Amino acid sequence: MTGVDVAEPADAREGLARVRRYGIKEVFPTLQGEGAQAGTPAVFLRFAGCNLGLEVCPWCDTDWARADHVIDADGTLQLVEGAAVEGFGSERPGLLVVVTGGEPSLQFDAPLSVALRARGYRIAMESNGSRPVDRTLVDWLTISPKQPDFIQREGDELKLLFMGGSTPGLTPDVETVRRITADTEFAHYFLQPVDLPGRGPNYAEVIQAVMELGPPWRLSVQTHKVTGIR
Numbered sequence: 001m002t003g004v005d006v007a008e009p010a011d012a013r014e015g016l017a018r019v020r021r022y023g024i025k026e027v028f029p030t031l032q033g034e035g036a037q038a039g040t041p042a043v044f045l046r047f048a049g050c051n052l053g054l055e056v057c058p059w060c061d062t063d064w065a066r067a068d069h070v071i072d073a074d075g076t077l078q079l080v081e082g083a084a085v086e087g088f089g090s091e092r093p094g095l096l097v098v099v100t101g102g103e104p105s106l107q108f109d110a111p112l113s114v115a116l117r118a119r120g121y122r123i124a125m126e127s128n129g130s131r132p133v134d135r136t137l138v139d140w141l142t143i144s145p146k147q148p149d150f151i152q153r154e155g156d157e158l159k160l161l162f163m164g165g166s167t168p169g170l171t172p173d174v175e176t177v178r179r180i181t182a183d184t185e186f187a188h189y190f191l192q193p194v195d196l197p198g199r200g201p202n203y204a205e206v207i208q209a210v211m212e213l214g215p216p217w218r219l220s221v222q223t224h225k226v227t228g229i230r
Helices: 071-088 110-118 175-180 203-213 223-229
Strands: 023-032 041-047 069-071 096-100 124-127 140-143 152-159 185-192 216-217
Touching: 023 071, 023 223, 041 071, 041 124, 071 110, 110 124, 110 223, 185 203, 203 216
Parallel strands: 041 096, 096 124, 124 140, 140 152, 152 185, 185 216
Antiparallel strands: 023 041, 023 069
């Protein structure tokens, strides 16, 4: 599910702009668990809906299909504020809001970006890169591609799940990693383990791959799973 646009009844709101509503799965306070900003206090704003789905990402461990909230920008801000107060006591200046999904680029837009920044938040987006992202809307862009021909090929960090020999997928070996990222431009490059049901993360394969790749590649550990936080 993605956000839907609804209009007020003409006899009540005639002439006013249509009101954008967003399909949101959940909003919660935590620490960022992955990548270059691991350990950073953050409010996660998870949008419902994805343009890829389980056919492309059968290992996906995120419940993104159904929106628990279909609300406008003001309602979204209230959810974010509530999470910030719950987790950190207040809407602290510079607090990170991680817009994720699903695929957040399907819904996240300029009005919501402006509204969040007006409240003092920094905005990070985690996207699958299958759609172009307007980088003026965010302060940090993470691309985690699930297909070799991903479109958004520059940003702050690139994060690849490394399949190795553990499971079929995008990155079976180091040469494939080099090939699909050859013409990209990111400040940080990460390989991340795949957390396999009943087997756990394939750490050994990923460590060996990072050592073979060398700089600028680094290992990304899902610290939220290691520490047991959400």
